[in-house]
Amino acid sequence: MSKGTVLVIDDEPQIQKMLGIILAHADYDVVHADNGEKGLAAVAYKKPQAVLLDMGLPDMEGFDVLLRIREFSDPAVIVVSVQGQEAIKVKCLENGADDYITKPFSALELTARLSAVLRRKASSGIMEDVFDNAGLRVEFNSRGVTLNGKPLKLTSIEYNLLSLLIKNTGRVLTVRQILKEVWATDNEERANSVRVYLNHLRQKIEDNPAVPARIINEPGIGYRFNLL
Amino acid sequence: MDRPDPDVLLARVKAEDHRGKLKIFFGMCPGVGKTYAMLQEARQRQAEGFRVMVGVAMTHGRPETQALLEGLEQVPLKKVNYRGITLEEMDIDEILKRHPQLVLVDELAHTNAPGSRHPKRYQDVLEILAADIDVFSTLNVQHVDSRREDILAVTRISVGETVPDTVLDEASEITLVDLSPQALHQRLAEGKVYVPDQAKAAAVNFFKTENLTALREMALRLTTAHVNRNLRSLMMAKGLSGPFKSGERILVAVGVTPYSESLIRMTRRWAGMLDASWIALHVESSMPLSEEHKERLMKNLTLARQLGAEIIHRLGDDLAQVIVDVANKENVTQIICGKSVETKWQRLWGIPTLADRLVELSGQIDVHMVRMSSVEKNFPAKPQELFYKLRPREYGISFLMFAIATVVNLILQSWVGYEATGLIYLLTVVLSGSFLGRSAAFMLAALSALAWDFLFIPPKFMLTFRSSYDMGLLGMFFITGLMMGYVTSKLRRQKEIEQKQRQRSESLYELTKALALSTDITQAMRVATAQINLLLSSLSMVFMLDENEQPVFAHPIGDVIEMTENQKGMVQWVAANKKAAGRFSDTLPQQPLMYLPLMSSGQVRAVAVIKLLNEKPLDLAQRTLLESFTALMTVMLEKDQLLKISHEAKMKEDTQNLQSALLDNLSHELKTPLTIISGYLDALILFHQWPKDALELLEECRLACLRLTNGVDAVLDLTKLDVGNLRPNFAWCEVKDIVTQALKQVGTPADEKRIQVDYPQGPLYANADFYMITQALKNIIHNALIHGPEGEDIYIHVRVIDQKIRISVIDQGEGISKETLNKIFDKFYRGSKTRKGGLGLGLSIARRFVQLNEGEIEAENLSPQGFMVTITLPMVEKE
Numbered sequence A: 001m002s003k004g005t006v007l008v009i010d011d012e013p014q015i016q017k018m019l020g021i022i023l024a025h026a027d028y029d030v031v032h033a034d035n036g037e038k039g040l041a042a043v044a045y046k047k048p049q050a051v052l053l054d055m056g057l058p059d060m061e062g063f064d065v066l067l068r069i070r071e072f073s074d075p076a077v078i079v080v081s082v083q084g085q086e087a088i089k090v091k092c093l094e095n096g097a098d099d100y101i102t103k104p105f106s107a108l109e110l111t112a113r114l115s116a117v118l119r120r121k122a123s124s125g126i127m128e129d130v131f132d133n134a135g136l137r138v139e140f141n142s143r144g145v146t147l148n149g150k151p152l153k154l155t156s157i158e159y160n161l162l163s164l165l166i167k168n169t170g171r172v173l174t175v176r177q178i179l180k181e182v183w184a185t186d187n188e189e190r191a192n193s194v195r196v197y198l199n200h201l202r203q204k205i206e207d208n209p210a211v212p213a214r215i216i217n218e219p220g221i222g223y224r225f226n227l228l
Numbered sequence B: 001m002d003r004p005d006p007d008v009l010l011a012r013v014k015a016e017d018h019r020g021k022l023k024i025f026f027g028m029c030p031g032v033g034k035t036y037a038m039l040q041e042a043r044q045r046q047a048e049g050f051r052v053m054v055g056v057a058m059t060h061g062r063p064e065t066q067a068l069l070e071g072l073e074q075v076p077l078k079k080v081n082y083r084g085i086t087l088e089e090m091d092i093d094e095i096l097k098r099h100p101q102l103v104l105v106d107e108l109a110h111t112n113a114p115g116s117r118h119p120k121r122y123q124d125v126l127e128i129l130a131a132d133i134d135v136f137s138t139l140n141v142q143h144v145d146s147r148r149e150d151i152l153a154v155t156r157i158s159v160g161e162t163v164p165d166t167v168l169d170e171a172s173e174i175t176l177v178d179l180s181p182q183a184l185h186q187r188l189a190e191g192k193v194y195v196p197d198q199a200k201a202a203a204v205n206f207f208k209t210e211n212l213t214a215l216r217e218m219a220l221r222l223t224t225a226h227v228n229r230n231l232r233s234l235m236m237a238k239g240l241s242g243p244f245k246s247g248e249r250i251l252v253a254v255g256v257t258p259y260s261e262s263l264i265r266m267t268r269r270w271a272g273m274l275d276a277s278w279i280a281l282h283v284e285s286s287m288p289l290s291e292e293h294k295e296r297l298m299k300n301l302t303l304a305r306q307l308g309a310e311i312i313h314r315l316g317d318d319l320a321q322v323i324v325d326v327a328n329k330e331n332v333t334q335i336i337c338g339k340s341v342e343t344k345w346q347r348l349w350g351i352p353t354l355a356d357r358l359v360e361l362s363g364q365i366d367v368h369m370v371r372m373s374s375v376e377k378n379f380p381a382k383p384q385e386l387f388y389k390l391r392p393r394e395y396g397i398s399f400l401m402f403a404i405a406t407v408v409n410l411i412l413q414s415w416v417g418y419e420a421t422g423l424i425y426l427l428t429v430v431l432s433g434s435f436l437g438r439s440a441a442f443m444l445a446a447l448s449a450l451a452w453d454f455l456f457i458p459p460k461f462m463l464t465f466r467s468s469y470d471m472g473l474l475g476m477f478f479i480t481g482l483m484m485g486y487v488t489s490k491l492r493r494q495k496e497i498e499q500k501q502r503q504r505s506e507s508l509y510e511l512t513k514a515l516a517l518s519t520d521i522t523q524a525m526r527v528a529t530a531q532i533n534l535l536l537s538s539l540s541m542v543f544m545l546d547e548n549e550q551p552v553f554a555h556p557i558g559d560v561i562e563m564t565e566n567q568k569g570m571v572q573w574v575a576a577n578k579k580a581a582g583r584f585s586d587t588l589p590q591q592p593l594m595y596l597p598l599m600s601s602g603q604v605r606a607v608a609v610i611k612l613l614n615e616k617p618l619d620l621a622q623r624t625l626l627e628s629f630t631a632l633m634t635v636m637l638e639k640d641q642l643l644k645i646s647h648e649a650k651m652k653e654d655t656q657n658l659q660s661a662l663l664d665n666l667s668h669e670l671k672t673p674l675t676i677i678s679g680y681l682d683a684l685i686l687f688h689q690w691p692k693d694a695l696e697l698l699e700e701c702r703l704a705c706l707r708l709t710n711g712v713d714a715v716l717d718l719t720k721l722d723v724g725n726l727r728p729n730f731a732w733c734e735v736k737d738i739v740t741q742a743l744k745q746v747g748t749p750a751d752e753k754r755i756q757v758d759y760p761q762g763p764l765y766a767n768a769d770f771y772m773i774t775q776a777l778k779n780i781i782h783n784a785l786i787h788g789p790e791g792e793d794i795y796i797h798v799r800v801i802d803q804k805i806r807i808s809v810i811d812q813g814e815g816i817s818k819e820t821l822n823k824i825f826d827k828f829y830r831g832s833k834t835r836k837g838g839l840g841l842g843l844s845i846a847r848r849f850v851q852l853n854e855g856e857i858e859a860e861n862l863s864p865q866g867f868m869v870t871i872t873l874p875m876v877e878k879e
Helices: A013-025 A036-046 A062-072 A086-093 A107-123 A156-167 A175-183 A188-205 B006-018 B034-047 B063-069 B092-098 B121-130 B145-155 B165-170 B181-189 B197-206 B209-237 B258-274 B291-306 B319-329 B344-349 B354-361 B382-388 B392-412 B418-435 B438-456 B468-517 B521-536 B565-577 B620-687 B692-722 B735-746 B770-787 B842-852
Strands: A005-009 A029-033 A050-054 A076-082 A099-103 A130-133 A136-139 A144-147 A172-174 A215-218 A222-225 B022-027 B052-056 B078-082 B085-089 B102-105 B134-140 B173-176 B249-253 B277-284 B310-315 B334-338 B366-370 B538-544 B593-600 B603-612 B731-734 B755-758 B765-768 B794-801 B804-811 B856-861 B867-874
Touching: A005 A013, A005 A036, A013 A029, A013 A107, A013 B620, A029 A036, A036 A050, A036 A062, A050 A062, A050 A107, A062 A076, A062 A086, A076 A086, A076 A107, A076 B620, A086 A099, A086 A172, A099 A107, A099 B620, A107 B620, A136 A156, A144 A188, A156 A175, A156 A188, A156 A222, A172 A175, A175 A188, A175 A222, A188 A215, A188 B731, A188 B765, A215 B735, B022 B034, B022 B165, B022 B209, B034 B052, B034 B063, B034 B102, B034 B134, B052 B092, B092 B121, B102 B121, B121 B134, B121 B165, B145 B209, B145 B258, B165 B258, B173 B209, B181 B209, B249 B258, B249 B319, B258 B277, B258 B291, B258 B334, B258 B366, B277 B291, B277 B319, B277 B620, B291 B310, B291 B620, B310 B319, B310 B468, B319 B334, B319 B354, B334 B354, B354 B366, B392 B418, B392 B438, B418 B438, B418 B468, B438 B468, B468 B521, B468 B620, B521 B538, B521 B603, B521 B620, B565 B593, B565 B603, B593 B620, B603 B620, B620 B692, B692 B770, B692 B842, B731 B735, B731 B770, B735 B755, B735 B765, B735 B770, B735 B794, B735 B804, B765 B770, B765 B867, B770 B794, B770 B804, B770 B842, B770 B867, B842 B856, B842 B867
Parallel strands: A005 A029, A005 A050, A050 A076, A076 A099, B022 B134, B022 B173, B052 B102, B102 B134, B249 B277, B249 B334, B277 B310, B334 B366, B755 B794
Antiparallel strands: A130 A136, A136 A144, A172 A222, A215 A222, B078 B085, B538 B603, B593 B603, B731 B765, B794 B804, B804 B867, B856 B867
């Protein structure tokens, strides 16, 4: 049974073929496009559930393809790029990309990301009243947080941070996105306070703060909340 | 204002950073023991470990002073031959060459032998200070320039050798060497005071007790004033508000009289007391000046400049109006003016003096009147002197005109009435006024009046009148004649002034236009030299300075003047010392060429060399114009410099953009096949069944692929570092995140090694580029995994020491030899016993990344065993 259609926008035939094999094995239908224009057409006609968008296309900037996709459609978009392009990744994440993956990547990493993104898309908008994962329990109605049964004292900013992270479980949030949601500001100078508060939060909710497992830092990009 | 004045701070920093400090041992007169005190303190400094040398010390054979010289390094004096006499002078070149920390220069006011680098010793001292060498020097109060007249008044002795007050201002410390007059007399009696033979007679007069008391008081006052000034600048630098900062600006008008000189000195004292800036204004009138006056004016202006005044030059006949205009424009708060001597004539007619006019016009500005001494009163005021001054040619012409008019009248008188002949005389007077001076016109008017009455008004040949009508007529004639002569000559003078001004602005305009049209700096400089040549009738050329601030002698711009090596040395001196040299300057004025620095933003950009084709000294107009020309040239040089900088910046940006694009492309080209290979390997491993040995082979392939990826990353990083394309993206990074990420990237070690991490409590932040530091740490851990013994653990220690984060990676290996310890961070360095692969790039990249992030990296052997590499980063002190 197909898990959905995935559009691969990449100009390398070998990459297309390789992704075709990997994705087919993971029960996805695969559609190919070898440049941005064709990719946009495929998004319109094939209505894929997810798009793997390469950043090095021959005809247009990957970022522009993303913006145009978001003008008319809402598939999950995973940006494919190489190391050292952190600025572009951040720009994409802040403009509607759901996740990113860095070349070279492993097949398992790719399929895991893809299914996580699709699962999030499917469940978006549905917010449980209670979050409970590996001893961390958050009751959103009463704003009560407990770790292994013991109540945690969180400041209001820490609580807002935590609930934002939980709402975006598995997804990378850039520092600017967090600033906007929790501090309601675009002032980049406050970026460092995001980092400080996240570490306060880590001290409280991580089982071993020295080896953070829930709140993961993505170098140069932002933070990701993982389920244990 | 509570904030420190930034200029004062800057001046302090500058003075403290780059200039030596001047300490003056100050006394009331010779014989108080200045040299002795100076030597004593110098010995103390030497004992403290300073490198002290004696530039020149006048011990005058006194044994106790001579003894103090023992043990101090002495720079040998230079022998100078002057008209057959051998003179000994301080050797400034040798001092600069030996470059001690402190040099002793006795007798600051000394005049150097002709032909020395500077006419005065204090100028030598200023150059030594500029070379960042401290100077001790000695000075007597009678040699201070602004006290010269007081000294004259007290002792009746005119002092020839003086030191400008600005040099005293330069001193960071003035120590008064004090002795009571009685004690001095005793020393004098014991023969302990050196008095030159030829001055013995004068000395008796000079060392009188009342003189000494006055001099002592003067010396004390001057020292106190200096201490106050120091205190003030200290208070301002420390941000303490003092009641001192006055914001006053004083203006003094400088003329040709010797009285001006004392006005200038007086203004300088006044300005010093108020801590105010001051302006010396010279107003050039249409009256031509005699050579003697020109010279004295020049002297007065030079004096004002030496005493620290800003010199302003204006044209105009209405002195008071020009003074007030300049004062308003320059935000002057006080005008100093001499108390004018009102002549009886002026009082009678109620003609206002300059002072009256100034008071009337000055508005908000204070006007101070200073009385003249009796000597000065005898010097005739400028206009009167010129009024009486005989200019034979003008009077000759005037007389000739009178003669012609008389002849014409004699011929005409039979046809016209005597009234008409009067009109012809009148016409002559008006005409004369249009090209002769006022006095000549007045003379003509008087002569005409007499002749008219005598020759034409009946009764003829008598100076009597037939009727009151004729008398009235003659009276009217005389008054009208005088008036017309006065008015027309005044009009003419005004026209002349305007013309002069127009010429001046035209030649400036010509230069500006030509400069604006020139396409490059070379052409602009060529145009400017041509204009200078036109102005001064000279040959001139410009040497640009290269990046090392050395003149480019190979490419002179402008005329080609043959130069000796010495003259080239002068150009270098000007470039280094930022001061004019050669003719009309303080440095080697006897040189035939002029050397002018063209400076912008405090930096010499070029040096102009000018060779005058005649021996005449420059007049004031030429000097001011030359100053304007060089100012314009400087503007051009500055513009050119800015253009170059912006051009270079753009080039650099373009290159970097290109390099970025190429690197992105390269990265893409290398990573794509790697992605394909690892992807297919994954697919093979995951989606197919393999016998165990085949699966192992595939796993090996995948590991190789990972290593290749790491290698490619390293090479790309290094390339980016090499082209300077990598700028750290500073952000607060949690050290745990860095370590976690680095460990993740290193992956699980192949053999049985374990990595143990040890953090202090709580979060730690470094302000750094996360990616770079992570890469650096990853490389170090990787290195430890390769070189550490198999099966032994690796430790990562994070510590905070002195507000710095230290991340250490420790392995249990044998470490490396001391000689190679500092080599391991070199590119492509590989240990001799390296067991496993690696490009030898990891640690080199790590060092460069860490250094880009303002951190440090070091390696050390541990005893008894182990090897440690440590990254040190500045810690962020949050909240």
